[in-house]
Amino acid sequence: MSLINPDVDRLDRELVESFEGIPTAILSDVLGARAAVMDSGIDPIYSGIEMAGTALTVKAVPGDNLIIHKAITVAEPGDVIVIDGKGYTETAYLGELMSASCEAHDLSGIIVDGAIRDRAEIEEIGFPVYARGVHPKGPLKHAPGSINVPVTCGGATVAPGDIVVGDDEGVVVVPPNDVEATLESAREKQAAERILRERVEDGEYLYDIGNYDEVLEDPDVTEPDDSVS
Numbered sequence: 001m002s003l004i005n006p007d008v009d010r011l012d013r014e015l016v017e018s019f020e021g022i023p024t025a026i027l028s029d030v031l032g033a034r035a036a037v038m039d040s041g042i043d044p045i046y047s048g049i050e051m052a053g054t055a056l057t058v059k060a061v062p063g064d065n066l067i068i069h070k071a072i073t074v075a076e077p078g079d080v081i082v083i084d085g086k087g088y089t090e091t092a093y094l095g096e097l098m099s100a101s102c103e104a105h106d107l108s109g110i111i112v113d114g115a116i117r118d119r120a121e122i123e124e125i126g127f128p129v130y131a132r133g134v135h136p137k138g139p140l141k142h143a144p145g146s147i148n149v150p151v152t153c154g155g156a157t158v159a160p161g162d163i164v165v166g167d168d169e170g171v172v173v174v175p176p177n178d179v180e181a182t183l184e185s186a187r188e189k190q191a192a193e194r195i196l197r198e199r200v201e202d203g204e205y206l207y208d209i210g211n212y213d214e215v216l217e218d219p220d221v222t223e224p225d226d227s228v229s
Helices: 013-017 024-034 066-074 096-104 119-125 176-201
Strands: 051-059 079-092 109-116 129-134 151-153 156-158 163-167 170-174
Touching: 013 051, 013 176, 024 163, 024 170, 024 176, 051 066, 051 151, 066 079, 066 096, 079 129, 079 151, 079 163, 096 109, 096 119, 109 151, 109 163, 156 170, 170 176
Parallel strands: 051 079, 079 109, 109 129
Antiparallel strands: 051 163, 151 156, 163 170
């Protein structure tokens, strides 16, 4: 059964693009328990990617990319196509030509919980792609799938319209309902960390700055028994 919903509630593109250049580590910290961080198996296929866009979600049948072709025609400029490929890495879901098509239509990236191919060619194009693996075998084009339904990608739940931010360290999903507060908190944390780095470079210890002595003095923190190796 195929469910194709062409409608996505998108935030202003300029606001979404404000997340470009904000490290995913910073976003993970400020979101805390609300952070949806994709697992470490979802990697950028080349170094130096900075990506931020609106999620257009795809649920694909393992080894088949028919629904992904359709999703590219549904996507709008600034979208990131997020593909739930069930982690299947023995067939590539996309490669050079599909990435070139996304670049031509001003999409912001693709993330696939599965494999891709043509890594060198995609890097040459300069289109942001994240994947779980690389495999030369091409996909089928027979099976239906769904577009713009909640999906799981890299262990993170992604809904259509979520903000997806990626860099060399991974991918974070930002809920759109408090995006401005998240952006403000992230910028404040970046500024605070710049000051903290200056103090560390001047020779201060993070241990002292963080008053970690108080943690060690907690009665619940015990020293190991020296007699046990």
